[in-house]
Amino acid sequence: MTDTMVRYQEFRLPDVGEGLQDAEIARWHVGVGDTVTDGQVVCEIETAKAMVELPVPFAGVVRELRFPEGTTVDVGEVIITVAPPEAVGAPAEPPAAEPARQPVLVGYGAAAAPTSRRPRRQAPAPAVPAAPAVPVRGTERAMAKPPVRKLARDLGVDLGRVRPSGRHGDITREDVRTAAAEAVPVPVPTESQEQVPVPVHETRIPASAVRKATARAMTESAFGAPHVTEFVTVDVTRTMKLVERLRKDPEFAGVRVSPLLLAVRALLFAVRRHPEINASWDEERQEIVLKHRVNLGIAAATPRGLLVPNIKDAQSLSLPRLAAALDGLVTTAREGRTTPADLGGGTLTVTNIGVFGIDTGTPILNPGEAAILALGAIGPRPWVHRGEVVPRQVTTLALSFDHRLVDGELGSRVLADVAAVLHDPRRLATHG
Incomplete structure (x- = not known):
């Protein structure tokens, strides 16, 4: 050269x-x-x-x-x-x-x-x-997040011509879809024809890489692992009172404290009492693999689709550190900054469907894991308390598990322990 x-x-x-x-x-x-x-x-x-x-x-x-x-x-x-x-x-x-x-x-x-x-x-x-x-x-470019830009490219929408409706002047997915619908061409009428708009009956949106991967993983899990789901409805009034006290505690300043935090803590309590639930199935060797660390996944709905990042070694964290890790994990996922390392190595998962007002459901296992806990909506219901029917804060928990790894007894004991802690969180102190 x-x-x-x-x-x-x-x-x-x-x-x-x-x-x-x-x-x-x-x-x-x-x-x-x-x-x-x-x-x-x-x-x-x-x-x-x-x-x-x-x-x-x-x-x-x-x-x-x-x-x-x-x-x-x-x-x-x-x-x-x-x-x-x-x-x-x-x-x-x-x-x-x-x-x-x-x-x-x-x-x-x-x-x-x-x-x-x-x-x-x-x-x-x-x-x-x-x-x-x-x-x-x-x-100069229109303000839009990468997933919104991708949607615009897929639908052939020029972002420079889209009117933004986001809180910070940014373009949202709905803005793009509206612009795409308005831009649908209609046939040019001849002299003997009247101009009749062509109705739009459907919109096709290419699936993102995350949604494709989720679809493959969920299909594999649903048909590859024998699922069993159990449910329990529990009075969580004391847990809700504890949540309010923790929100005022200086140790939790700057982090979001929610019932999900205590549901996660309750599951970790159950894992400590029943470590067999923290396992995976080795199909090739026909072996049960017990995990010595709990990498607790939290299902998060994001603009790119469902992500399940996990908190590494969650069993070793104090409640304030667990709250900070949970808050940071969810925020990072929603901002689209989750890394592959955050998503790999999960052992158990919690999904909070209660935030959508859903009472309960039958969650599908995250591939390679033995169980997933779903936390339903919490709200006042008539409940028998101390011999009287009174309004109490009540929720329904659902635990899905892989029946190759977890039999009915183990699954029931784990779910019962989670429910017991959420009914009376003082158990966390009295039972370590």
Whole structure:
């Protein structure tokens, strides 16, 4: 290579965890001509697990963005090229011909053998070195979160023409759907025809990577593990009073305290008394695998779909630390910042369907776990208390479990312990 020639540095899409084969470019943070530093986040990608920020591993000036936002890219593809700062303005050396590309695992080396790949949703944009493939940073853009931008691309809606209704002037999913419905073309009438609007009877929305992954996992779980669900209705008036006291406790300042916190604590109490519930089934070896740590998953509804991040080693946390971990986990999930590490390794799950006003349900197991607890809506109901029918705060709990791992006795004892703690949370102190 001569002094007047330069080979650009190429940043390839890495495998960000669990052997993923591809990811979608959700958002670029840089444009052609921008200067980047080593470790600077240049884009966000959406995988089947989470939204992940990608830092570039070298410094220089962005020469080319290989793919526009919304494109699904295979692991190992070059997504951005960067010229060294001192080489800006020098002619580029044509890249050497690459061997047949194979998906790579963590890092940038080629895998030992090719793996199967899902078809791309969109062909990559042609590489034109000096022209930006996406808007250059600094160009005025409509305010919208990455999932909303993706929905707009899928429906062919120009965000620049959408009127925002979000609290902070941002565009919401409903704004995009409304704009898409208003933009549906109608046939041009001939002279002998009257102009009759074409009714819209349905809207098709491409499933996000998270929803596709959830659909596959739930189908596998529902038909792969024999589910049993048990229910119990319990007076939780004392728990609700404790929630109010904890909200005023300085130890819980700055974190959200809700009945879910005490339901989580009650389940951990039950696991300590019945550790066999914290297990998984090894189909290949036909073995029960007992887990010595409780990575407690919390089902969270997010704009990208259902996510189940988990609190690592939840059994070792004090109640204030558990409250902080729970609050941070849910907030991170709803903001789309959950990482693959947060989602992996779960052992048990709690889902709070009561926040939607639902009394109870039959939750499906998170794949690889033995049980999932559903907390129903809490509200006043007539209840026999101390020999009289009086209004009390009541809820219904549901516990689904894998009958290969958990028999009826174990499942019943676990659910009874959770109910006993929520009926009288003083048990947490008297029973350790």
